[in-house]
Amino acid sequence: MYGRWRLCGIYKVGGYILPGSQRLASTGGAKIGKKFENMDQIKNYLSQPVWSVREYLRVGVKEEKLELPSVKAVKKLLRLSGLPLEGADIEGIQMRLAKQLSFINKLHSIPVEGEEHKKEYNARLMQRKTRQLSYAGLLEGIRHQTQDVELGELSGSWKPTGLAAESKNVYFVIKEGLLKNRK
């Protein structure tokens, strides 16, 4: 009985590749099988591994086949990241980034173009359908708004430069040359 469910499971999710494949699952919908009737069925189920985490590492694991990002691209990323170029191990970063990208680029083969998939705005774990704001409601909210001392909303309740390593007369200090040399 359970064997039948298992076969159904594999056929049902069309893009779900048989063991040994290097592709990940397409999104085919989840399914609950029939209740296990005895411990032998459970044992049998657990004795048949479906895949291995090593699958994630298979594609492009040979370094010569990895597509390395260019030196120019790595330097651009270092700039965007606010990290120095001088002393940076560019080759090492190229290699690490190539391996990271080989790992996450496995998502590229999964189709998500249909209307049913165009819902990335739901990716945050927040309430999907919220009550509409009204003008009256907004005014009411403003009327009841209070300043919270713990959020530093009360004027003079905190000193902005109090935690700065360097400050002068309650101003932050940025060292000379910053504006002149900025790219």
Place this chain on the structure above:
Amino acid sequence: MPLKRSLRESVERLSSLQSKYNIFTSINPSPYKTKNKEGKNETLTNYVVSIKDNIVTKDLPTTCGSRILENFRSPFDATVVKLLKQAGVHILGKTNLDEFGMGSGGIHSIKGPVINPLYPQEDKKIMGGSSSGAAASVACDLVDFALGTDTGGSVRLPACYGSVLGFKPSYGRLSRFGVIAYSQSLDTVGILSKEIKVLQKVFNTLDKYDKKDPTSLSVELRELIEKNKKTKNHLKIGIVEEFNHESLPKEFHELYFAFLKKLANLGHKIYPVSIPSVKNSLPIYYTLSPAEAASNLSRYDGIRYGYRDSEIDIKDGILFAPTRSEFGIEVKNRIILGNYNLCSDAFKNNFIKAERLRVDLVDEFDSIFEFPNVLTNFQGNPEGLDILLVPTSSKLPESIKEFGEEETKSPTNSYINDVFTVPMSLAGLPSLSIPLKEKTPIALQIVGQYGDDSTVLDFVESLS
């Protein structure tokens, strides 16, 4: 419930255990000082607790295990710390962690790695990360419970390696105000303890709406969850096909099977279940979380707080690069990858795609649970399950040396340690890692539908 130990005992044992296992980043010089001014509603009087060092505290430094925040002291307490103080706890210290919560081994800290106390000290086994010190403080019986944070498994994996309970509640149930952000759509405060009853008490104390946290679950939705609750003596339990891996430790199967037998004897019903999207979880996670990390960590410029380079603010024409060069290697790796994913060239192919697939994953989880999901408005599957069983780790703890060598070969080698924990993080589901045998680093996660934390906790309590 009687406490297992006194604060005095913990303080006496602290110094020797700290020198052996490197559990804390800072130790509270006056743990006796904590007072509850109100004197009422003390739900955790005299409990001894440790706080992960990415949760801010007024009285102790908060470093995130990073040179970038060395000596940083927050002007306020995180909401969860404030609630614990009001409940009457003693804070023993701040616990070591992977820098900014990024890592699964507990080795990436400016203070050095945490060593797993389950093994002889000379073996130098990893504790798992990133809440490595939190798990070690519980495993050593120094505290009654520890607060950690879990972004992709950072409470559950070290809890497994320390053979203690590690609970990641539903996303949004515990306040994140004062938790230093790594990846804000995933970060969750978690609780580690050896006692399920302690863990339940702590959860009940902290499970409150917080207006200071924009992702805090609203009062209205909390009330809806309460209304949806049903008491059941026998649960419908799912074993997920896609978590049936060949790479699981041999010892796991025997313990797991014995556990399932116990559940069947108690009258619970067990079902096979397939959730195909869980196979996409790791690439989704390692696309989204570094992107959020790159954004969150862009605030560390040294100008307003934290470490600052004493000489210059600009290098190679890059603002604040001299200060930011002090991030550790793993943090730098993830910032660079995150910025790659956010660049216009990769944004649609990587980031948006990962977000769409995350939604698919949430919807697939929804479809197999009977309990409704108040976030997605899913009304519940009448034929659905109550909880899922999922292994916590695909490996036993390695030595610090082996773990480091593997990670040096490729950063992705350590990413796969999160394979069993990340799917629940992406969907925000409550998940409690329970050891399958005392003092053994093999564990199973009990997973519930979003918001149904009490079913998970009550189920584990019913087994104790």
